Structure formats: C-alpha cells, structure tokens
Amino acid sequence: MTTMAGRATIREVADAAGVSRQTVSNSLIHPERVKGPTLERVRRVIDELGYRPSNAAQSLRSQRTGAVGFELNATGSATRNAVSFPFVLALSERAPAHNGHIVTFGTTSEHPLLSGYEDMVRSQLVDAFILADTHEGDPRPDWLDGARIPYAAFGRLWGRPELTSWADVDGAHGLRIATEHLLAQGYSTVGFLGWPAGSQVGDDRRRGWAAVHEDRSMPLGPEAMAVQDLGAATAAAGPLLDQVGRGGAIACASDMFALGVERAAAARGWRSGTDIGICGFDASVIAEIESLTSVALPLYEIADHLLGLLQDRLGGAPPPAAGLLVEPGLTIRSSSTR
C-alpha cells in the first residue's frame, strides 16, 4: 500500500483504473459481473491506492448486507458439531460466490431453542439464516417465516412436506454405494449397524443397504442397532461380527459405529480391511484419523444450493418448488480394501 488505508475515493480508483465508478463498485460487490482483466486491474489499483469503501455505505446502497447466520451448538460436547464444523467451512468458502458471508453464533441453551436466533435478529447482524440439525417439530421455520426472515436448511424439514427451503444428503444412496463397494471388494456378506428403528435419518440409511440386497435378490445380511456411543457400538458389533464372519463386512450408519466395529474386530485379532470390511458415514475427522472408509457428505454442493436459495429469497423470489437431495460419495481407505 502506497497511501494510508481509507484515504482514496472511489472516483480516484475509477480514474486510475480507467473504468466507471459502477465498475469499481461491481468489482467489490459483484465481481462476477466484471471481466477478468478489468477486475484484476481494478483490484490492483484498489490495493495501490489503499482504497477502502465504507461497508455501511455499501449496505445502504444494496439495502442488505448478505450476512447469513449459522448456529454452532455450544452445549459442551466436542462431538455435537462433528458435521456443523466442516459445514461452516464449506459455507464460508462458498459464500463469496453467492454475494454472502457467514456470521456464526453459539447458543448454550437447547431450550428455548430460538433464543440465539432472536438475539441475532434483534441486533440485526444477519439478513438470513442457514439451519442445521433440523428435526420433527423444529420451531425455527415457522418462527422465521413469521418474522419474514429467509432461511434455508441443511436437513429435510421432517414432517413438513410443504416447506421446500432445504437440501439434504441422500442417506439411502450413501448406504447403497457403501454396500455395493463392500460387495465389489469381495466381502462375502454385508451386515448393517444402525440406530434403533424410528430414527428418520437412520431408517433412510438402512433403506439403501436393504435395497442393494433386493436389487440382487440376495438374502438380507445380519443387522444390529446401537445408540450413538463408542461403547454401545463396540458391544453391538460383537454379535454382528459373529454373524458376518471373518471375510464379511459391515456398513455403518456413522463413523463412530465404524470405529466400534474396528474395536470389536481388533479385540478378536481381526484386521480391518483384510479380515473384515468396514464402512462408516460422514467422513469425519474420526474416519480420517482411523483410516476408515466412509460416506463423504456433499457439503459444498449443499452449501451452494442453500446460499443460492437465500440469495434468491433476499432478491424477492418465493421458496423453491422442492427440496434438494444430494448424493454423497465414498472416501475409500484401508478399512474396506483387502
């Protein structure tokens, strides 16, 4: 920087770059509207002159700031944000392409669930929200609709088919590709370790595992249920390992379950990959550290859909015609390769 920050005017930048003031403004707010070489030139001049526009003036001009609120769970458990953390990274990375930016907030109380949102609305720090951890009876969509604040949810709005502002992972597809991968690797039988029946997310995942068997007219592999806890998963994995036997595989509804299966297998001297195929779900930090094959959430595609949806809503568009299911991929590691 050759001059002190904040001293140059937009006119000086426009003159030095040989463009209009509108082009300077677009370079800052809507870079996608400015041609590459022009954008480069304007940015260089902005840097050289140390030009810094007033954010407040920008906001007044556009009548909105593009600030999107995202709640992080602050109830203490390090595992509670296992998906929200990588998702906020995806949101942060993709937001500029949608003229937005991400404002995170943390709420310590689970009840009332809305308090953090109320605080953010009251202090006018955001123009819209992206919701995560949606669940049956979630009060947030109705409250936000009532307050006329646009939202988009990562997760289906269970029990509310009329609400369409969401994108979610196609969990059935995830278990389908996991099961197909394990069969293709030559494991004899593919069992399933899931949550107790009645969990919508879990039932959805189980469907994908069952569908592969149906497609191939194979008898359904053995299955077991556990709550989301390493001890419970390890305990439930034991009988399941007996059933699939050495040379079999287990597709799991979560990475923690996959870790439990690996533990139970190691306790009987079975090597994961070689003696037992294991696949988790979420491709979380656990799976990375433990070298577990896992269904990888399409977080960037979901972030793009939700941020685009909010941009449309803030521009006055109605909610989309339907929610979006995005197919996950598979991160293959040593726990499922022989």
Place this chain on the structure above:
Amino acid sequence: MTTMAGRATIREVADAAGVSRQTVSNSLIHPERVKGPTLERVRRVIDELGYRPSNAAQSLRSQRTGAVGFELNATGSATRNAVSFPFVLALSERAPAHNGHIVTFGTTSEHPLLSGYEDMVRSQLVDAFILADTHEGDPRPDWLDGARIPYAAFGRLWGRPELTSWADVDGAHGLRIATEHLLAQGYSTVGFLGWPAGSQVGDDRRRGWAAVHEDRSMPLGPEAMAVQDLGAATAAAGPLLDQVGRGGAIACASDMFALGVERAAAARGWRSGTDIGICGFDASVIAEIESLTSVALPLYEIADHLLGLLQDRLGGAPPPAAGLLVEPGLTIRSSSTR
C-alpha cells in the same frame, strides 16, 4: 408478532415502551447499558411491533460494525481445524459480550497465505481479524499493521517479541499438570511423547514435563518423538512402553499421540488407565470419543482476551503492553484413572 416485520419505527417502539429512542437503540446495540427490567420491556415491545432497525443505519451511526474475521483452513484435511473449530465456537459465543460478531472465511490456498485476508479487506466485510496458526515468519501481522487493520492472535507471534496482540495456551503448564496428575495417580514413571525437537510449541510442552521431574529431584522419565500421525505415534509408543513398563504412564504433546499410545498398549494387552496411564493435549473430539484424559485448552478465556483487545483497538487504544499466556486445565477421563 402482531404487525409485519420492519414496519414499526424506533419512535413507535420508544413510545410503546415508555423510554427514549436512545434507550431503544442501546437495547439493541449496547444491552449492557440498559437496566434488566427496562431491557426486557423494550425487547418485548420490539418483538410485539416487529421492529427491525436498519443494520446499515446502525453501522453508519457507530462508524463500525464490530465484524471480526476468522479464517478456517480449507486445504482439505479434516484434522487441520481440530483446534480452530472449537475456537470459532468459543469466539461466536463470546463475541456479543464484546459488541462483536464473527465472520468466518475459508481459503483453499496456503500460498499466498494472505489472499483470503486481502479478499475480506477488499470487500470490507470485517473491521478486524483474529488470527490462528501463527508461526515463525507469519506475514499476517505486518500486512495487517500496514493496512491499519486491528488483529489479535491465538498463538504467540514467534520471533516477534515486540508484537503483543496475542493470547496463547501455556503449554508448559499443561504438561506440568498432566505429569503431576499421572504421578498423583500412582503411576511409577511418566514418559513423554512429543514432536521432534525444534518445534516451539512442542519444546514448550516438553519443558513442563521436565520441570516436574526437576522440582521433585526425580530422574527424567523416558521420552520419544514422532511426527503428528497416528501410525508414527503408535510406532514410537512401543519402545516408550517398554521403558516405562506396565504401571507407568505417558504424557503426550497431542491427543493423536495419546491415541497412538493407547493403540500400542492395546496391542500388547495393556488396558489404558489400569496398566498404563495416558494423557493427551487439546481435549479434542478424539479424546472425548476415546475417553482419553487430556489438557483442555482455555478457549473461552483466550476468546475473551482477544475480543476485548480488538474492541479496545477499534476504539483507538494502542496494542496491549504484553501478550497473555493462559493456563489450561485438565479433563480427566478413564485413560489416567486406575
């Protein structure tokens, strides 16, 4: 809400609540300046009337928005943000108490390191930054000083003692309390598993382990080094377990190392806690899932110091007289209790 959002004026809110417009404004921007019952009343009226102030107008009035940028590492590895993720939660939770809010951004390229910051400054989305992952030769402090943008760093500004805008974990204290805890639990010898010498963070942690031995005039326990990888840690832990023997303990520079020690111990049939005491560092999601005792980072104290520092800087104050070292605590789990 009884009226449509955004229709009420600040005068209507003030009249309905029986307060001045300044009090309404303070209730939104500086709630700490408004007495509890008044604040409650004003907030109720704001909700009832559906009053929504213009964020842009607020910004112009205060000449700043209190937006604090925080970079999340987007280079792909799920383990890269093991500390940054819980830290952004602490920042998000504490920011309102410092009249701030957190804007996250992700940068995919490590070189140039500054590109993400330049983009955020150019688009004027933040007024200040909190830095993490500081390291020797870090270009960010000088660049931000040059651009006259306040910053505060989580992590010492290594090699730059004249820079004081930081708070960091007292790593030596962390290993000191970990070692003292293991000795108090009755483990015979406490070894150390750390990074190769020359890592400033690692050397700092090792000092705390060594200091306990010096204080007690005990011979130094055995030690080993590994790079930050589960396989390397598990391999390095083997000879170290031979040296401390069954009934000994190992204090580790990271949770991944602690996991490696647990793996190596399990491979020889030793139960963690009973046969071998293990303590990690960071109290990360890994430690929580694996039930590992670990040094818990004082993220909330650090967030408070850094956010307060930025508030002072944005108010015109010079940098503080010195950086701040904060003593971590210990999260005790089954890996270190007999």
